[in-house]
Amino acid sequence: MTKWIDVGPQQDLPTGRRQCAKLEGQSIVVFNLEGRYYALENRCTHAGLPLEDGDLSGCALTCPYHGFTFNITNGQNVDDPKDTPVRTYPVKCENGRVLVGLEPLF
Numbered sequence: 001m002t003k004w005i006d007v008g009p010q011q012d013l014p015t016g017r018r019q020c021a022k023l024e025g026q027s028i029v030v031f032n033l034e035g036r037y038y039a040l041e042n043r044c045t046h047a048g049l050p051l052e053d054g055d056l057s058g059c060a061l062t063c064p065y066h067g068f069t070f071n072i073t074n075g076q077n078v079d080d081p082k083d084t085p086v087r088t089y090p091v092k093c094e095n096g097r098v099l100v101g102l103e104p105l106f
């Protein structure tokens, strides 16, 4: 059963914003992309560096270090779909709070 972790109020994560959080010691980044929320591990699959400051274009997040690009909706490497994806997590909103599920989606 998924354990849901409260990562903050929905009002602090308006459209176009992102927010870092900890999931039981795991650093994640939560995005609000046009009203839909996505959460992924804050760790690039290339060299393990943080993704939180990467440029976001649509759903494509570019790692600020060496330019790998990941789809935030499913964690896939956009340029190499066979590469190991970044871990993603389910997100839901309840009572004005953003909740991230501890079981990864893949």
Ligand code: FES
Pocket: 044, 045, 046, 047, 048, 049, 063, 064, 065, 066, 067, 068
């Ligand atoms: S650490 Fe992200 S592309 Fe190298």
